[in-house]
Amino acid sequence: MTTSIDQVARLLSEIPYIEAHPGIRVTEVARVFGISPAQVRKDVSVAIFCGLPGGYPSDLIDVDLDVLDDEGVLYLTNPTTLDRPLRLTIPEMASLHLALTVLRSLVPDDVVASIDALMAKVSLPSQPDIDLRLAAGDEAVRRMITGAIAAGDQVQLTYEGRSRGHTTHPVVDPASVYVADSVAYLAAYDIAVSAWRTYRLDRVARVEVTGQPSAPHPRQPGPQEWAQSLATSATVTLTVDQSAAWIGEYYPTRAVRPCGDEVVVELPVVDPVWLVRLLLSLGGQVSRVEPGEYARAARDVAADTLALYS
């Protein structure tokens, strides 16, 4: 959207910014405002026709066009009272508040204090009409992890991996914390297997510093690698009862379509153990599983479990 509203709203900040930075480069203004250098020049060409009512040259905003053309730098003289930006609008305050709230839930204690100070300084009102909760696990765990990353410490995790259902104690060099689809993850290098691994923060039960420094490792994968592994994995097709149609919304799917009273869901299978657990939890809500090998694997586990009761 490049309407006059956007341009004028931007100029109300751009004019005081350029005035406060005499000799600033066009490219630097473009970077700060997230626009192209050509757009900066267009904005300037609007500003020089504006000023106090009366129309005398001294009433207009003035830009030294010679040095702008020759050197790409800006000198702006502003006779108007546009010397500070327009205050924040309600959507601007709400979006900034929520972004800082997300940060606040991940950072170490000393940074929390800075975020609180910043929110008070900018007078951000609380947002009772928006409520977001991240699956980011225990606060103490989270802060230990971000603290260890900042300090360059190696840590040992107590990790409850869901697909295996077993607790592990990997020693890792923690690298970064990211949030995707409101779940917080730690990307870390697992020393024992010499590979990058991703850990959900809400399944990290404990963090202990090993006393070793964290070492750099090559090629840290980004969050897109998970998407990549989904794209190349096998597909399972489940025919389920309406009462289990939620799986089509809850998990990444390849296709969802109604079929009579039932729903057919195609899911990527990255981890067969995960799929068996899903089938066990669905029980008789599933009427058909393709390929059949997954159904047989789940049946065998179900039969083993039933044997314990007999």
Add this chain to the structure above:
Amino acid sequence: MAQRNSERLLNLVIALLDAPRFLSREEIRQRVAGYETAGSEAAFQRMFERDKQDLRAMGVELQIRPSDPSSAQLDGYRVAPSDFYLPHIHLTPQESTLVGLAAAVWSEPTVAADVGRATVKLRAAGEDVAAGPASFMMPRLGAREPGFPVVWQALLSRTPLRFTYHHAKRRVFPWRLILRSGAWYVLGEDQAHGVRLFRLSRMEDAPRLDGEPGSYVLPDAAIIADHAARVEPPAPTATVLLALRRGAADSLRRRGEVLTTAAPTDPGWLVTPPDFDVVAVSYALVDEIVSAICAAGPDVLVIEPGLIRERVIAHLRALVEVGS
């Protein structure tokens, strides 16, 4: 044309901000450069009405009072400096870095643009925001639901929303946007059906604004919180006693309380194996706890009550039939 519109709008802001008193429409038409292109009174009125809307859309608040203090006619306009400017703010370098980080959090484009504008204003207020925030923090918040930007706008501007949900056309006053487990919900008052919680991904058409901004006010916070509580899992009302294999079945173990490493009772039919712990797990919904127990396979045995044990056995038998 676009350039001329921008010039006129900017001149109008400056004129209204610098005005020592409320300016009448006629004064605005004569003093503000740009309105001379309006060929008729009607054309000027149309232009001015649209400009007023544009200023409000930018967040510029217009005051309207009589231009002649001795008259009661509301024909004068002004922008009060106290309503206009960002307060003087001095950010520390660390705070500037945080603003830079905040700017990268939202990946939903509409909201990202809002936070981007906020960041630019804070930068323009004088302090330079550091470009290189701590690179190990990558919180990203998005919304895959296509209706999200409209719901966001409706909520923040208190504008009614219209959309189809569960085969019914609805007109809703949004009260609260809620993010849980990666899904966005909007809580609001459905004019025909009362207060409801709507999952954005289940809206059956594109939601759209239906009414004026500021059409309603939010009810008391306690009332909203009360209705919003239905997005949370229900509170547990019963307890099941399970035997969990040591080192396994973590999701059940985390929900429960380990009573002892030996079986506390002798249910008669089952000898708790030596490598199992006895754990009490509370639950609200029978279907939910049965699914959770079955998902853990042979790492879990139900000790009591018998009702849950029977349900687990029936659930597993049904699966054996599917797999045969």
